[in-house]
Amino acid sequence: MNWKTTAPAIGLALLASTGLARAEGELNIYNWGNYTSPDVIKKFEEKYKVKVTITDYDSNDTALAKVRQGGTGFDIAIPSQTYVPIWIEEGLVQETDPSTMENFKNVAPEWANPEFDPGRKFTVPWAWGTIGVVVNTDAYKGPADSWSIIFNTPDELKGKVNVVPEMGDVMFAAIMYLGGEQCTDDKALLKKVRDMLVAAKPNWVAMEYNTIERMGAGDFKATSDWNGSALRQRLAHPEIHFNYPKEGFGMWSDNVVVLKEAKNVENAKLFQNFIMDPENAAGLSAFHRYANAISGSEKYMPDDMKDAPEVVIPADAKPHGELQKMCSPETQALYTKIWTELQK
Amino acid sequence: MASAQETALSAERQDIRNRWLLSAPALIIILLAAIGPLFIVLIYSFLAAGPYGDVEWKFSTDGWISVFLQRDIFDDTLSFADAHLAIFWRSVKLSIGTTLLTIVFGFPTAYFIATRPERTREMWLFLITIPFWTNLLIRTFAILQIIRNEGIINTLLIKAGFINQPIQILFTDTAIMIGMVYVYLPLMVLPLYASMEKLDFRLVEAGYDLYASRFAVLRRIIFPLVKPGVIAGSILVFIPSLGAYVTPSLLGGGKNMMLGNLIELQFGQGRNWPLGSAISITLMAIVMIALLAYVRNAGSSEVRHG
Incomplete structure (x- = not known):
């Protein structure tokens, strides 16, 4: 020019x-x-x-x-x-x-x-939206409406599970899975949470945000995720499904x-x-x-x-949903310590 | 005689003044852009954490204490912060590994370039700098495509019948190393080349004339002469490796933190800015120690040259 x-x-x-x-x-x-x-x-x-x-x-x-x-x-x-x-x-x-x-x-x-x-x-x-479990049904056909996919991973999914590294969301899910209340500072329960997370981690392949691309490419076969992200994944790959954990799932x-x-x-x-x-x-x-x-x-x-099941929560899952709250700074500090220990 | 000396002295003084004046802009930029923010980080490390991020303007050593010590979450006993130590150690380990590997790959490359005819050397150097044209993030994504389970390496190995199952390289420490070696290799090759170019190859010939084996020539002649280049390259690779953030996050899958990720956690979801500041300064201290060791080493090898 x-x-x-x-x-x-x-x-x-x-x-x-x-x-x-x-x-x-x-x-x-x-x-x-x-x-x-x-x-x-x-x-x-x-x-x-x-x-x-x-x-x-x-x-x-x-x-x-x-x-x-x-x-x-x-x-x-x-x-x-x-x-x-x-x-x-x-x-x-x-x-x-x-x-x-x-x-x-x-x-x-x-x-x-x-x-x-x-x-x-x-x-x-x-x-x-909601935070639940996304599973590729080609890799795992069993029931998936549970945080056990993440915290007590079935054999078919071992080494293929991703966890989105939102500290608050992961702590919420882990506490729900063990039957606690969100933002709990009950040390006995948190100790169980810590032990469970540390024991579960070897079965995870990654802790990443980029789930849409990785689930699509098959790098992950299951992941914790947001519902809208899950919807995009299913539209591109019909075998990928979103599940509402029955132990309780977070809403935001x-x-x-x-x-x-x-x-x-x-x-x-x-x-x-x-x-x-x-x-x-x-x-x-x-x-x-x-x-x-x-x-x-x-x-x-x-x-x-x-009518997407990711967007319209099915009636039987609805009672398990709970709006997530901000935990107190003291509780947050406890969670950060557990989180650091998990990723050391 | 005395007056001549005085003129010489005043000329020298004038010279010094000029030098200060000329370097003033650079000094101001360093002061404002480097030392200023650093000072803020230092101050922040001695303040109390705000309830939801940020800091409270109260003096506190909590940040520093929790870099090295932690109160057990469950029984309140004070112990070494082994989570932080583990992350420090992983960073140092991976950075040393990266540095050694870049020497292994960079040394022959630099030697190759230095021994080409002078006309073609520029072309080879130019080729080395090509990766710098592309953004680090994009290059890291490219590596990811190569090593992923359905990526080029695994597909080729499976097609060739060497393996049945893809090898999990992505999201491991190996992946982080591959990424960092690739990214920082040019930073090793360039200083190595700079010192090899000055190498007097007649010394190498002399070594052969005196019946030195190839290995002996490498170890006794070439290596000592290019040592400053090796050290400069090592520093250039080691320092950024230690603070690497993008590569471990993308290729390591974020499962295991490095120092960069640990610092980010404190300023983000962890909401503990004083701790984040204290870890940053600790990281800088490690780098300083490495640099001091370099200056010493380089100094002593300089003497041997003379």
Whole structure:
């Protein structure tokens, strides 16, 4: 490319960029990577003439640490239910009172008044899901609705099991499997948990996040996993199935909050209201592959999700699900020690 | 005579001042970008952990104590933090292994390049630097494709009938070693080549003339002369190996931590920033010790050269 052709190109680029800047407002979203539907964002941009910018994070801890430092320029973040109370307690988010918003009537009753944000004064549901056991039925045909796949691995799966290294999730599962309560600090039980984890580890091949690709390639034949990830795996490989452990499985929910330091508060509120619309919520689900807590979104959901057992919890499994909580710092410190010992 | 001496002295002073002025930008960058953050890490290591990450501005040695000692979770007795020691030891072991293997593979490579005609040497060196063009993450993924159970090596071995079951290489310490050796090999070859290029091959010929065996020539002539290169290469490989994070996470399957992963745990899910800071500084101390040993060694071998 010589200068003659470059100059007009640069001119065009400049024109385009000023065109964008002329949109009526901005909205800066800080969200998990690969989690935000571009189609829904485009619809929001067109409807409200707002330019949306999305920045990725990879863990609740990263997001919390960064927002704590301040000066991020973000208007919206999407922390998990375990972290929401911390964000509220530390004054990082503002009370936008979503319960008074126009679309709030669509929020499913079981998600309208959650323990982590009583009365929904701060948060709007983005997605929720479950953590269970994924098994490749070509490798193992026995019953798989149990954490025993992970903690007491059947012979066919020995050396082929992966565990997603989320400390909180693994501790939750292990405690459930041994009949305890989540966030327990009962030392006698935790000692059993520790011994069980250490004894189970030789049967695991890895502790990795990248399950979709590895299950697909056959490097893993079973793994602990999130339901949306399991759905993607089954759609690509029909022999891979998600199971709800009968000993108790964890549930989580990610929620949209408006930051205290937000510069575009009105746009952020518009966005909170916008995603509680059933069609938009279904649009988000179609991309991130998780359920959305908005009643009436079912009819807009993609066909492969409408009756998917990963998304719609079967009636017999439902009673075993439990929303995961944030454990106290002292309990967390105990868990970190067990976790370090497990991975030494 | 006296005035001439004075002019010489003031010229020297001027010279020193100029040198300081010229190096000021570099010094400022080092101060701000390296020593400043390091100082913050040091301070953090002496603070108390905040309840949900971050630190509380209270003096505390808990971070440092828990690097080396741990209170048993169950009976509250104080003992050596054997989990941390095990992770330290694994990191050191894998790093030493990586360094030795890069010497084994790097030495012949550097020798090969150094003995080519001068015109073609540049081409060979150029080839060595090609891997640097690609991102570390992508190169590590490439290794993963080669060693996975359904990867190239296992498929070939099975097709050729040597094995029936794929060999589990991926997600083992061996996989971490393969990855690190591959990634850090150029860092060994380049300094080795630099010192071999200066090698006077007439000395090698002289050795042969005096009926030295090939091995004796290697051990008594070549190796002592390129020793500074070996040491420089070892340092360049050993230090990044010790702090390696991407390679162990991807190829090791995250089952067994190395120091980098342990530090990450404390700043992430573990929410113990002071401990994370203290481990980071301990890691730096190990590196410092290795560097000091290098300076000593290099110094003494320099003397022998003279």
